[in-house]
Amino acid sequence: MARIQHTIPDQVKDKAESILQQQGFTPAVATTLFYVEVINHGGLPFQPTPLQNVPTDLTLKTLRDSKSGKNVIKAKNKRDFFKKLRA
Numbered sequence: 001m002a003r004i005q006h007t008i009p010d011q012v013k014d015k016a017e018s019i020l021q022q023q024g025f026t027p028a029v030a031t032t033l034f035y036v037e038v039i040n041h042g043g044l045p046f047q048p049t050p051l052q053n054v055p056t057d058l059t060l061k062t063l064r065d066s067k068s069g070k071n072v073i074k075a076k077n078k079r080d081f082f083k084k085l086r087a
Contacts, residue, residue, distance in 0.1 A: 004031065 020030050037045035075081035
């Protein structure tokens with residue numbers, strides 16, 4: 001079994017745990033269910049609601065692009081990187 005530890009705002013934790021408790025779920029069970037659903041869907045099993053400090057569409061696109069190698073600057077070292085960046 002793996003151990004997962006995250007830091008989240010107290011208010012989010014308290015509200016979520018209150019709701020989960022009403023539905024008969026512990027945080028551990030809810031986390032496991034969430035991970036299983038991520039696997040089943042191949043990603044988040046829902047469309048996230050915009051929240052403060054959540055990545056923007058541009059940030060998410062940039063992360064996807066960089067993961068696939070699109071628009072990535074490859075360099076031998078720091079000097080080469082900045083040279084290519086200025087080109």
